[in-house]
Amino acid sequence: xxxxxxxxxxxxxxGVDRVNVHVCQRxxxxxxxxxxxxxxxxxxxxxxxxxLQRYESGKSRLPCSMLYDAALALDVPVTYxxxxxxxxRATSAEPRLDKVALLAVRNIQSLPDGDVRHxxxxxxxxxxRAPRAGKRS
Numbered sequence: 222x223x224x225x226x227x228x229x230x231x232x233x234x235x236g237v238d239r240v241n242v243h244v245c246q247r248x249x250x251x252x253x254x255x256x257x258x259x260x261x262x263x264x265x266x267x268x269x270x271x272x273l274q275r276y277e278s279g280k281s282r283l284p285c286s287m288l289y290d291a292a293l294a295l296d297v298p299v300t301y302x303x304x305x306x307x308x309x310r311a312t313s314a315e316p317r318l319d320k321v322a323l324l325a326v327r328n329i330q331s332l333p334d335g336d337v338r339h340x341x342x343x344x345x346x347x348x349x350r351a352p353r354a355g356k357r358s
Contacts, residue, residue: 242279244288244302249277251295253323254330265294 252262263273266287275281283291292299332338 237279238282240306241282243306245276245279245283247302247304248283248288248291248295250323251297251301252277253320254327255295256327257295262291262294266290 252259259270259273259277263270266273267290268287272281276283276287288302289299292301295301329338329341332341
C-alpha cells in the first residue's frame with residue numbers, strides 16, 4: 222500500500238500536532254496515576270518542571286528520545302503512549318484530562334479490599350445518576 226501524498230494527509234488544526242497532544246496527555250495521566258510530581262519526572266528526564274508543563278500541555282513537542290526516557294521513568298512500554306490514538310484521531314475534539322478523576326482512580330487503586338472498591342463504585346454511579354441541585358430539566 223503506497224504512502225499517502227502530502228495533499229491527502231489530514232492537516233492539523235492551527236498547528237496543533239494531535240499525535241503529540243495525545244502522547245503528552247497519556248504521559249501526564251500516567252504520571253498522576255503513579256503519584257509522581259512534575260518535579261520528579263522532570264528530574265528523571267533531565268529537564269525543568271516548567272519544560273515538562275509545556276510538554277504536558279501540548280505547547281511544546283516532546284522529542285522521541287525523551288519519550289523513551291519517560292517510558293522508563295513511568296515504567297511503561299513506549300507503545301503505552303500511543304494506545305487509543307486512532308480513536309482520538311477519528312474525533313474532532315481532543316479529550317481533556319480530568320485531574321480529579323485521575324486522582325480518584327489512583328486512590329481507588331490503593332484500596333486493598335475489593336468489596337470496598339465495588340461499594341465505592343456503586344456510590345459514584347448513584348451520585349452520577351442523581352439529579353443535581355439547581356439544575357433545571
